Amino acid sequence: MCRSIKTLYNFEPPATEQEIRAAALQFVRKLSGFSVPSKANEEAFDRAVGEVAATAARLIESMVTTAEPKDRAIEAERAKARSAARFGTASA
Numbered sequence: 001m002c003r004s005i006k007t008l009y010n011f012e013p014p015a016t017e018q019e020i021r022a023a024a025l026q027f028v029r030k031l032s033g034f035s036v037p038s039k040a041n042e043e044a045f046d047r048a049v050g051e052v053a054a055t056a057a058r059l060i061e062s063m064v065t066t067a068e069p070k071d072r073a074i075e076a077e078r079a080k081a082r083s084a085a086r087f088g089t090a091s092a
Contacts, residue, residue, distance in 0.1 A: 009060050012069035017053075020060070024053035 005023045008015035028048045029035050037045035 008056070009063055010065055010067060010069050011072055011075070013072070015060060017057070020056050021049065021053045024049050024056055027052055 005026045006019075008019055008023060028045060032041075032045060032048075034041070034045070
């Protein structure tokens, strides 16, 4: 799993189009093995990112839950605390 891909569902405020696209980009990078595609593969790579982002957005929009939305600020603080416990310092 790409460690830089974060959960985007059930947050307040909701995930932005840019966040969804960034997650899609990381996913396609992981699948392809390339962080930057060659010119020959650039069109296919970009098309895949767009398709994954569109599918992810549809998924997020169509899911339902009875759970309260997570607060982004609280979740960020929890992540910093986990990082500090794991590595001895909080990440910026």
